[in-house]
Amino acid sequence: MLNAQFRKKVKLLVMAAFILGLQDLVAQSDPKGERRVTGTYAIQNATVTTAPGKTLSKATILIKNGIIESVGTNISIPKDAQLILADSLYIYPGFIDGASSAGVGKPADAERPANMDPSKPTDEVAGITPWRNVLDYFDKNNSQIGDWRKNGVTIAQIVPEGGMLPGKSAIVTFGHSSSSNVIAAQVGMSARFRALGGGRGYGVYPGTPLGIMAKYRDVYKNAEISAKHNRLFASTSGLARPEINKTSEAMYPVLDKNIPMVFEASSDIEVRRVLSLQKELGFRVVLAGVTEVDNVISEIKAANAAVLLSMKLPEDKITKAKTEGLSEEMMQRTKRIQESYENMLKQAAKLEAAGIPFGFAGLGSKSADMLKNLRIMTANGLSENGLVAALTTNPANILGIGKFAGTIEKGKLANLVIMTGPILSEDAQVKHVVADGYIFDYEVKPKKNGNEAKTNGSGNGTVSIEGVWDYVSDTPAGSSGGTMDIKRDGNGYKGTITYDSPSGGGKASSEMKNITVSGNTLSFSFGVAANGMSLDVEVSGEVNVSQFTGNLSLTDYGSFPLKATKKPNQSNF
Amino acid sequence: MKKIIIAALMVFGFGRVESQTPKGSVLIKNATVLTVTKGTLENTDVLVENGLIKKIGKNLQASNIQVIDATGKYLMPGIIDAHSHVALDAVNEATAPITSEVRMSDVIDPYDIGLYRALAGGVTISHALHGSANAIGGQSVTLKHRYGSGNPSDLVMTDAPRTIKFALGENPTRVHGRGNGIQPRTRMGVEAVIRNGFNEALQYKKAWEDYNAALKQKGANPIPPAYSERLQSLVDILDGKVIIHCHSYRADEIYMLIKVCREFGISKIVFQHVNEGFKVAPELAEYTMGASVFADWWAYKFEVYYSTAYNAAILMENNVITSINSDSGELIRHLYHEAGKAQRYGQLTDEQTLALITINPAKQLGIADKVGSIEEGKQADLVIFDGHPLSVYAIPQMTFVDGVKYFDVNEDSDDRRLKVSATEALEPIYLKEHEHRCMHGVDFFFTNFGRNLFTHEH
Incomplete structure (x- = not known):
């Protein structure tokens, strides 16, 4: 496979050379130095978890052109191998995200025909586009992919954006940008309880879970x-021709049980709705982004449904809540919320205890919280083997890619997560990720010690962020931007950010909160009032003199790249 | 051997898949039993076994079951609310004038605390209706208030017949006509939408009958017609398999729908709200399964001005099967007071008054052979009151569904929620929730008509 891709690349370069009018074929010699020196790596002397529960000490992994050549303690290293000394490092199979929206863009809103009757919208307007292929909306260079890879995710099933039946999912690897990174296309039919609404008055049909259930x-x-x-028409003459309907046609692989419905369902009530449809209609089902299972475990088992648990956990607003001075009633209420919160952390453990081989879905959660949340789940009863299985072998089996992914074995795709400590240790950081045979290196921060914990303000060696920045952020809704005006405030900073007003027309502004600079990382948050709701937006990224590159993340909507440039300081003129 | 194992698996397997709702046994001693259909029985015992009323009489004995001494207390049938939106995640699929394909059973919220509050008011069964935004709304579901399991299907009264919501007048014309610029814009349009729906359903029925007939012919290869649960549900109405519950206020439109139903051979229809029902009481008595009304609630919009607190009594005296409903998570907690109001105005007897909230709504839901009165063989949905339930001082003490106690005033802890938020100490409470929920989920397109017209939203 790689050879073919390599040839293709060469061919492209040759063509490019012709187009550019170069006389000699220097392109073949890689003058820009883009091609790597070798595709062979030997990662030596590491603690290697080859599969959940199977660990080798002082083992070496030999990778060649994207494939694991061998794993073991007594391996001869070929001459062309680049050595990676991993004496103190811990290696796990590359993590697999069972359902992700990383790098997936939102299709343009469907055009509404003039005088459209909202009770009979076109399928596109109603959010029914099962013929779409997520790969047509996938940007392999989107920064979200790097964000998830940084946390060890090397393969993901990506699901399309859109309405209730947005299209077909695909499996991609988070590898090098020279490859298409597609492992398999059209592997699942994405589905969710989402009404697109819109329009004047009462929106289009279906507008509520009532109509959505009926529409399925x-x-x-x-x-x-x-x-x-179609079958009758193909075999019999004298019949009226079938009316070709692309929604129906796109559903055929689901009817034939060739692909499952990848159904997003968060609460137990939603899970039950999916399972009742499944029972009635008979499709194969993968439940994606599940957050509550305790009341539906026996039903999930009975339906033999695959489960992708959400990596998102509720925000802890309650375990440290003060209870003194509260009335007896409020005390009891607070206690119940604490129990409820703690129970939400135990969902993974409960699935494991029930023997359901679940995977994870990153969908709707923040990449930056991934390892933290997984460790919270293990602190609440999920075993280490259960965690590793949920990140590797279980999703590989659910996605049907267990033959070549999910473990560290000879012949499998070279996807590895190389950490500075055992995965459950709080200090363990991802040092390298091998995705599709390519090595990605990450800066490992020294262990925090009390003295230099948070540098709030102008700590030593931190960058200067004061000034007015122009920023642009690419969100699915389009590109938007504004300014960030940051000023020093005592030991810290204060600032104001402007953005396109959600109510349309002009700019709105908010106070920047929690402005923190650590090393060259700048992060802050702000609130946006939209439709009576308050959205929390978090921004984090790296400052390089007068350039800022980072991400803007909206709790429930994913994260989007944000770039900013500092306006020249006026005193410099 | 293998066969036996398989057979055993099937037996056990089925037992587990079709989850049984709990059935209880209890002996209630020495109560004043308000049977509703068979008079009042003083100092009487009621024996419940496995969810059913086994025996009613004096000095009943039973071993190994709980005995409740109800001396000085009143026992009545569980109250039935023929119009409710409790325990629903969504009420209105307000996006099309006909939505007979949607099912309220799809959106049951088993965690709704409203169920427990209803039990505390003695209500054991509620009819969870679709809202009134559409001329033909969704298929409703009859719920037994088996609060506690978190499984929506445990709440469904599986032996109740299917029902469906219709709506006339201002709501459907406002939503679709004024809101979306489609039919119906007027009361005439509502009638046309319903007629067209039934006529289309007849064509749909014929298409499938022709197809199924052709299938039986040797060598034939008929093409299946398109599937439409929307039209199939209308066919089922025409075939008498579904009871219509129609939101209505004005006498003229009530009479209109009676005529439409007669024309299409439909006799299973109940009118809801029916504020002008007293004007067409003889017609309601002759051609319908009755009227489900409010005791004294009106004037929340233009079409509800011509109303009277004598409505229930006039209907009843004209032999209309009459019930009093809540349409509200608040009123459902004291339907016995609402019934009492009808008695206050219309001088109904106690038995007639209790019928308004027990056997009559049961008749309107097609479940009167199973619930709605205290009779041997019926399902043991029962309420014990400390006084006569039509006294304003009476308070429900215990509420039973299928012989299982779901409410006990003496074991009524403060927090009966089944599920709480993992983050919020105070979950949002919507100020309008106590109001009627027929138009739930439907924002008003016109906001400048003055508050009084629209603050109540049936």
């Missing part, structure tokens, strides 16, 4: 009828 039955049963008509 309608789409599925009419696809069955359409398939039947």
